[in-house]
Amino acid sequence: MTVAAFSPEWAQAFKEEINKSPVYQQAAKGWKWTVGLVVEAEPDRKFPEARGVVMDLFEGQARDIRVGSAADAQACDFVISGPYSRWKQVALKELDATRGMLQGKLKLKGDLPTVVRYTKASQELTECTTRVPVTWPDEA
Amino acid sequence: MTNPVDYADGDDASAFARMLGGLIEANVVARPEKLTDFHNLKARVGIFVTDIDEAVTLEFQGGHLLVRNGLQEGRDVTIRADADTVMQLSNVKIGFAGMPNYLDSTGREVAGKMLSGRLRIEGLLGNLTTLNRVTRLFSVAT
Numbered sequence: 423m424t425v426a427a428f429s430p431e432w433a434q435a436f437k438e439e440i441n442k443s444p445v446y447q448q449a450a451k452g453w454k455w456t457v458g459l460v461v462e463a464e465p466d467r468k469f470p471e472a473r474g475v476v477m478d479l480f481e482g483q484a485r486d487i488r489v490g491s492a493a494d495a496q497a498c499d500f501v502i503s504g505p506y507s508r509w510k511q512v513a514l515k516e517l518d519a520t521r522g523m524l525q526g527k528l529k530l531k532g533d534l535p536t537v538v539r540y541t542k543a544s545q546e547l548t549e550c551t552t553r554v555p556v557t558w559p560d561e562a
Numbered sequence: 563m564t565n566p567v568d569y570a571d572g573d574d575a576s577a578f579a580r581m582l583g584g585l586i587e588a589n590v591v592a593r594p595e596k597l598t599d600f601h602n603l604k605a606r607v608g609i610f611v612t613d614i615d616e617a618v619t620l621e622f623q624g625g626h627l628l629v630r631n632g633l634q635e636g637r638d639v640t641i642r643a644d645a646d647t648v649m650q651l652s653n654v655k656i657g658f659a660g661m662p663n664y665l666d667s668t669g670r671e672v673a674g675k676m677l678s679g680r681l682r683i684e685g686l687l688g689n690l691t692t693l694n695r696v697t698r699l700f701s702v703a704t
């Protein structure tokens with residue numbers, strides 16, 4: 423069953439994918455910070471208002487993932503921001519999140535050494551998003 | 563301490579330049595054991611990320627780092643690798659006598675990429691000490 427991108431149902435499915443991933447559980451041992459994803463508005467792509475995804479990740483588990491405002495996401499320990507179309511590219515495996523950050527297509531706020539230490543975990547999080555079947559507002 | 567890292571291109575510094583500069587700055591500020599290397603290192607190190615066509619030159623000036631966009635002239639060492647490998651280099655653990663550990667799983671993967679040509683280091687001969695210092699400054703492994 424597909425879910426609408428960046429909806430509460432999507433957040434729940436994303437959480438389930440993370441908690442099913444032994445790769446993530448292994449790679450994220452020791453991770454104990456919140457991560458916020460800011461999905462910036464792109465009205466011309468039928469994504470008129472920014473949204474925030476707040477991820478409570480702890481020791482290889484997703485304790486909670488919820489969709490809120492951009493401000494909610496910006497309050498997290500680590501924040502990754504980008505326009506809707508970039509996040510869509512990430513979810514469709516057209517853009518690797520790490521490469522996106524190195525190229526400035528996605529912007530990262532937070533302690534860099536910690537992020538680099540958990541590169542494998544962040545790559546697996548991206549993999550988990552790609553496993554959630556999604557309907558995109560600009561394709562509906 | 564004055565700002566340990568500056569960007570030659572100012573507001574036009576690339577995201578990659580800011581990421582590498584930020585990584586080294588955070589390491590130097592948070593981990594005093596890295597200060598000796600930072601103060602003793604005088605070298606120009608280029609890093610070229612092959613799969614995204616991004617490059618920087620790190621000009622270590624003995625206690626100060628100037629980060630420049632692109633590969634500049636006069637480099638002592640140039641590292642060419644894909645983005646994953648560059649990130650992996652930062653995860654190489656530092657082992658006995660401050661030497662990078664190429665025996666654990668991350669170290670073996672990095673060594674394997676060197677042997678297969680996915681990681682190329684130009685100027686290695688004669689600059690091994692420089693490379694080891696840079697690796698220690700980059701390393702985020704605990």
